[in-house]
Amino acid sequence: MARSRCYTCRIKSCSFLKDCSKNVLEEISDLKQHFTFERGELIVRENEEINGVYFISSGVAKVMLNDVQGRPLIIRLLQPGEVFGHRINNKHKIHPASIVAIEKTNICFVPLSCFLKFFSSDKTFFQGVINQYLNDVRDVELRTLFLAYKTVRQKVAGAMLQIAKAYQYQHDAKGIRIHLERQEIADLASTTKEQVSKILFDLKSEGLINFRAKHFKYINTEALQGILDGSG
CATH class of the missing domain: 1.10.10.10 (Winged helix-like DNA-binding domain superfamily/Winged helix DNA-binding domain)
Known part of the structure; x- marks a missing residue:
């Protein structure tokens, strides 16, 4: 797949990259990789070590966990512009859930070193990731209420x-x-x-x-x- 540029990407506005400077986006564009997954292919496995951040550029994927009885539970669906792999710190270094392609899905993969560099050095990037964290927490809260009541x-x-x-x-x-x-x-x-x-x-x-x-x-x-x- 041809390498696309984050600065001109139509789905940039859907993620925490939307307010980043052109310089940050250009550096990410130079370092990112592209992968394609067919329906049913595992993109990441629950409890695998996080080695980078994934952005969905096209397609639909599902976030999956197994309940206490071993039955699969789909937590949510991921659409173009959504991101995973960004919830990492010194105490949390593994993927909290599995991600599986529902249909042919194209992924932009940003190596962890690149992500951590801008998380530490760029205030806009940092705030964007924090806002993403807060949105994720709210989604979990709503999902818990959804299942319970x-x-x-x-x-x-x-x-x-x-x-x-x-x-x-x-x-x-x-x-x-x-x-x-x-x-x-x-x-x-x-x-x-x-x-x-x-x-x-x-x-x-x-x-x-x-x-x-x-x-x-x-x-x-x-x-x-x-x-x-x-x-x-």
């Missing part, structure tokens, strides 16, 4: 909202063709495949979504958000 219908609605966001669903487009199996949606919603299928058909009969197999032609994101919030 939401009904199955709310969980499936929330999973569909995550999918719509990851695949950049737009109401005026032709829908989205996802690469998730029903079991993966169940792992994202923390429920069963049978419950997912039932509720998806319920939502379809209510006119809130329209789909055929993995092609979701219509998703009423406002109505799904209402279900998730308990007002719909």
Whole structure:
């Protein structure tokens, strides 16, 4: 893959690089590497040592953990512009979760030495990473509440909202063709495949979504958000 420049990258504004100077971005551009992962390929493994920071430039990946019973749990979906591998310090040097490609996914990899250099020397870079940390913590808090208190219908609605966001669903487009199996949606919603299928058909009969197999032609994101919030 041809080496792209961070300064002109269209997804730069989605990550903690958005406010960095051109000099910082140019140096990162010179040092970064590009990798491509096909569907189902492991990008990083839980408890592996962190050796760099990964930015998703295209595609969709899933963040996975196993619960106490060994069942896979999808924590969230990663879309273009998102980053992982940045949560590192002297006491935390391993990946807290596994990352697996859901579809063909292109990654920009920044070596750890480069990341740590700017984290220590550039105030804008440092603040961007700290803001990313805070966003990550908030996501974990919301996920904990989601799993503890939401009904199955709310969980499936929330999973569909995550999918719509990851695949950049737009109401005026032709829908989205996802690469998730029903079991993966169940792992994202923390429920069963049978419950997912039932509720998806319920939502379809209510006119809130329209789909055929993995092609979701219509998703009423406002109505799904209402279900998730308990007002719909």
